[in-house]
Amino acid sequence: MNFVGLFQALDTSQSTNAKRNALIEFIRHADVLESAIAVEALTSQLGKKRLKPSLLKYTANQAFIKTTWLFEECYATVGDLSETLAILFANPQAKPQTKDPILKQWIDRQTALAGLKPEVFADALLAQLDQFSKDEAFLFLKLSSGGFRVGVSKGLVHEAIARAIDMDRAVIEERLMGPFVADRDWLKRLQEPVTQNELDARPLPFLLANPITEQEIASLNPQDMLVEYKWDGIRAQLIKTDQTIRLWSRGDHDITEQFPDIVDSAITLPSLIILDGEILAGTPGQLQSFNQLQTRLNRKRITQTLLKTNPAFFKCYDLLRFQGEDMRDQPLAARKAVLQTIAFHQSPVLSPQRVEEISAMREAARDIGAEGVMIKNRQSTYGSGRKAGYWWKWKLEPMTADCILIYAQAGHGRRANLHSDYTLACWNDQGELVPVAKAYSGLTDVELKAMDQWIRKHTIQKFGPVRQVEPLQVFEIGFEGIAVSTRHKSGVALRFPRILRWRQDVGPKDADELTHFHALMTNYHVL
Amino acid sequence: MVSKKSRRRDPLVIRTPEGLYCPKAGAHIDPWRPVDCALITHAHADHARAGSKDYHCAIGGEGLLKQRLGDQQITTHAYGESFTRGEVQISFHPAGHVLGSAQIRLDDSDAVWVITGDYKRDPDPTCKAFEPVTCDVLITEATFALPIYRWPSIDQTMDQLFAWWDHHVRHQRTPVLLCYSLGKAQRMMAEIQRRSDRSVKVHGAVATLNRVYEQEGVKLCPWERTSETNKSVSSDLVIAPPQVAGSSFLKRFHPTELAMASGWMQVRGVRRRASIHQGFVVSDHADWNGLIQTVQDSQATQVYATHGETRVLTRYLTEHLGILAERLETAFGIEEGIDQ
Numbered sequence: 001m002n003f004v005g006l007f008q009a010l011d012t013s014q015s016t017n018a019k020r021n022a023l024i025e026f027i028r029h030a031d032v033l034e035s036a037i038a039v040e041a042l043t044s045q046l047g048k049k050r051l052k053p054s055l056l057k058y059t060a061n062q063a064f065i066k067t068t069w070l071f072e073e074c075y076a077t078v079g080d081l082s083e084t085l086a087i088l089f090a091n092p093q094a095k096p097q098t099k100d101p102i103l104k105q106w107i108d109r110q111t112a113l114a115g116l117k118p119e120v121f122a123d124a125l126l127a128q129l130d131q132f133s134k135d136e137a138f139l140f141l142k143l144s145s146g147g148f149r150v151g152v153s154k155g156l157v158h159e160a161i162a163r164a165i166d167m168d169r170a171v172i173e174e175r176l177m178g179p180f181v182a183d184r185d186w187l188k189r190l191q192e193p194v195t196q197n198e199l200d201a202r203p204l205p206f207l208l209a210n211p212i213t214e215q216e217i218a219s220l221n222p223q224d225m226l227v228e229y230k231w232d233g234i235r236a237q238l239i240k241t242d243q244t245i246r247l248w249s250r251g252d253h254d255i256t257e258q259f260p261d262i263v264d265s266a267i268t269l270p271s272l273i274i275l276d277g278e279i280l281a282g283t284p285g286q287l288q289s290f291n292q293l294q295t296r297l298n299r300k301r302i303t304q305t306l307l308k309t310n311p312a313f314f315k316c317y318d319l320l321r322f323q324g325e326d327m328r329d330q331p332l333a334a335r336k337a338v339l340q341t342i343a344f345h346q347s348p349v350l351s352p353q354r355v356e357e358i359s360a361m362r363e364a365a366r367d368i369g370a371e372g373v374m375i376k377n378r379q380s381t382y383g384s385g386r387k388a389g390y391w392w393k394w395k396l397e398p399m400t401a402d403c404i405l406i407y408a409q410a411g412h413g414r415r416a417n418l419h420s421d422y423t424l425a426c427w428n429d430q431g432e433l434v435p436v437a438k439a440y441s442g443l444t445d446v447e448l449k450a451m452d453q454w455i456r457k458h459t460i461q462k463f464g465p466v467r468q469v470e471p472l473q474v475f476e477i478g479f480e481g482i483a484v485s486t487r488h489k490s491g492v493a494l495r496f497p498r499i500l501r502w503r504q505d506v507g508p509k510d511a512d513e514l515t516h517f518h519a520l521m522t523n524y525h526v527l
Numbered sequence: 528m529v530s531k532k533s534r535r536r537d538p539l540v541i542r543t544p545e546g547l548y549c550p551k552a553g554a555h556i557d558p559w560r561p562v563d564c565a566l567i568t569h570a571h572a573d574h575a576r577a578g579s580k581d582y583h584c585a586i587g588g589e590g591l592l593k594q595r596l597g598d599q600q601i602t603t604h605a606y607g608e609s610f611t612r613g614e615v616q617i618s619f620h621p622a623g624h625v626l627g628s629a630q631i632r633l634d635d636s637d638a639v640w641v642i643t644g645d646y647k648r649d650p651d652p653t654c655k656a657f658e659p660v661t662c663d664v665l666i667t668e669a670t671f672a673l674p675i676y677r678w679p680s681i682d683q684t685m686d687q688l689f690a691w692w693d694h695h696v697r698h699q700r701t702p703v704l705l706c707y708s709l710g711k712a713q714r715m716m717a718e719i720q721r722r723s724d725r726s727v728k729v730h731g732a733v734a735t736l737n738r739v740y741e742q743e744g745v746k747l748c749p750w751e752r753t754s755e756t757n758k759s760v761s762s763d764l765v766i767a768p769p770q771v772a773g774s775s776f777l778k779r780f781h782p783t784e785l786a787m788a789s790g791w792m793q794v795r796g797v798r799r800r801a802s803i804h805q806g807f808v809v810s811d812h813a814d815w816n817g818l819i820q821t822v823q824d825s826q827a828t829q830v831y832a833t834h835g836e837t838r839v840l841t842r843y844l845t846e847h848l849g850i851l852a853e854r855l856e857t858a859f860g861i862e863e864g865i866d867q
Binding site for chain 2: 012013088
């Protein structure tokens with residue numbers, strides 16, 4: 001089987017079990033270089049875009065030279081650029097070749113295409129697509145543009161690899177941390193003993209928290225717990241070996257280069273250590289909003305100016321490796337005891353006697369810029385993934401506002417052709433509607449479908465895929481944070497806005513005014 | 528062709544609250560409210576509604592219409608044979624959509640108007656193939672008026688269907704094909720019959736319509752109605768309308784594997800949203816090329832698009848083919864994913 005065959009099996013299979021089996025079969029029997037590149041693709045490590053989306057669009061526009069609007073209509077309906085091109089330009093007579101390995105050849109062709117001059121690129125790509133069936137063209141383009149999702153989680157791929165070569169999943173996950181080299185020896189390497197040096201430099205699988213409700217907290221014994229603030233930053237591991245200091249985020253991304261200030265601050269740390277914690281915006285005395293971190297992640301070059309305007313620091317709360325020793329089998333209380341001997345920004349820890357103390361700490365969270373509290377079992381070891389009974393997160397209730405739908409756009413993937421991306425507005429003091437948030441989720445499938453039909457019937461104007469609708473529908477949105485914005489006309493930027501419910505009970509006149517957001521900012525010390 | 532003169536005159540067909548109406552003939556076409564005289568293109572629910580006094584349809588369509596609307600006053604007409612009402616010559620022409628489906632041609636000797644109803648240009652063993660009709664004004668559907676809709680050959684699709692069917696039978700799962708019970712179900716069964724001696728089990732809604740098709744002489748593969756008593760995995764394909772997904776109907780065949788046969792299956796996101804794992808692209812509507820071809824074949828100088836991607840079709844015709852085209856809002860059209 002080759003990657004096309006694997007994709008078809010994954011795409012049409014009903015259960016996780018069937019997907020897992022398809023992956024195991026593939027890893028066992030496929031050409032080893034084919035499976036190497038496939039694993040790289042499925043765990044989104046294929047790296048840089050070989051064919052930029054702008055080039056794909058350019059190609060489509062060349063093919064639709066007099067009717068580019070028609071291509072835009074197609075794209076808006078399909079909701080995925082690769083799929084749109086595959087449908088339009090693949091050869092309807094071609095049968096997919098699902099047996100012999102193709103990925104190495106594809107990657108080479110993509111590299112060759114990427115090297116072409118723009119004048120000849122479009123024709124060359126169209127000629128290539130004409131040799132493919134729809135599925136092949138879709139996969140070829142998906143792989144070339146970096147992003148790739150087929151309903152298979154990274155965890156599932158890791159599990160399938162472990163089963164295919166009959167090894168422990170935890171070992172496999174640890175060995176797959178860090179950059180993946182897709183060559184003929186990848187499976188052999190996974191089965192080899194690892195060197196000490198490699199071991200020291202690798203990030204470890206993160207332990208994740210489960211959400212908990214107020215009722216569930218009552219069943220915990222507070223004296224068995226440690227409580228900390230839940231910080232609104234980027235979860236990361238800070239790893240220092242004899243030679244290097246590295247920062248790894250949860251998606252297995254090495255983000256060291258984005259945070260030279262944190263690397264500098266880690267110079268005084270002892271070697272052979274791994275800290276688990278959070279990258280936060282601002283300084284320990286003055287936190288900034290999460291948006292400031294986003295800027296750091298998105299920039300290619302981190303300038304001195306950016307370091308001044310958008311400082312960041314690392315706040316640690318767990319110790320996974322110390323003096324080269326793996327600490328993960330030790331209980332949390334013991335890990336914390338060692339951690340507290342290290343001079344570094346630490347998250348304050350509460351040892352509660354009563355549940356009320358936990359509630360009080362949660363109440364205080366918003367004032368200090370945290371998003372809730374973490375409740376951690378003192379006896380818990382540092383497991384991998386979302387283990388039950390280890391860590392819980394108890395978040396603050398979101399802030400809310402009633403806003404009016406003014407623009408809608410079709411979504412992508414499962415929501416292609418369904419108007420699910422909403423721009424929501426509130427009233428300013430002139431009685432005009434100003435956009436305050438874009439929200440993508442929160443409605444049920446039935447509500448989404450009903451709204452989609454409403455939107456189609458109440459469109460005032462179309463701007464490409466965006467529909468301006470009559471300002472009649474009110475939605476209650478929830479958001480985790482609020483900040484001043486100079487980019488938005490409304491002057492506010494909301495953190496993680498989403499729709500809580502469809503307010504069919506109120507009319508547009510009852511929606512919130514901008515002053516509501518100003519009041520929230522004043523209350524939470526943003527203004 | 529007398530188009531210039533005719534366009535200055537009153538239009539032959541207008542829209543009234545009851546639906547499309549030809550005043551000179553005193554007849555409505557696929558009215559959505561009860562009227563005196565209803566000319567029916569085909570028996571799907573959005574085109575054929577109960578309550579009118581007189582119905583006219585093409586020969587072959589009567590059985591389905593009766594099945595759908597109960598006992599009604601129905602006059603049937605052979606394809607191509609015209610009859611007169613008021614000042615208008617009326618005739619029915621094959622539309623290739625489902626059994627007995629028709630385009631309706633209206634001629635007042637000044638102008639010829641054709642209302643296509645729903646149609647397709649691809650071959651279908653269950654009904655007479657589409658015949659182009661020349662006219663001055665064409666009123667067409669536009670359900671799939673986007674270039675992304677181009678249908679694969681039925682041979683290719685049937686190969687896929689058989690492979691999928693066998694695969695799941697081998698894994699002891701019941702293959703279930705969801706498709707519209709009037710038209711698509713029988714087309715799939717006729718295509719199965721032409722290629723194999725395989726048999727299928729069908730939902731009650733499909734069974735009722737199968738009998739009408741067979742009475743009209745359409746050859747279907749061997750079928751039996753699913754029984755509630757027999758609870759087991761089936762190696763026969765189960766054919767049922769899309770509404771059964773998630774209902775208790777499927778429990779008797781557990782474990783099941785769902786597929787859907789519809790033009791909408793062309794887009795992966797639509798299929799995934801419907802929680803369907805396998806989609807077969809088979810439609811009883813014209814694809815993009817079929818629509819454009821039909822407009823060109825008709826030689827019409829004025830086109831109205833009634834339902835579907837009307838905005839796209841009219842813009843393309845106007846801007847790129849130089850054909851005067853406008854949208855005409857109607858109550859026709861269907862929910863996404865069902866594709867009649």
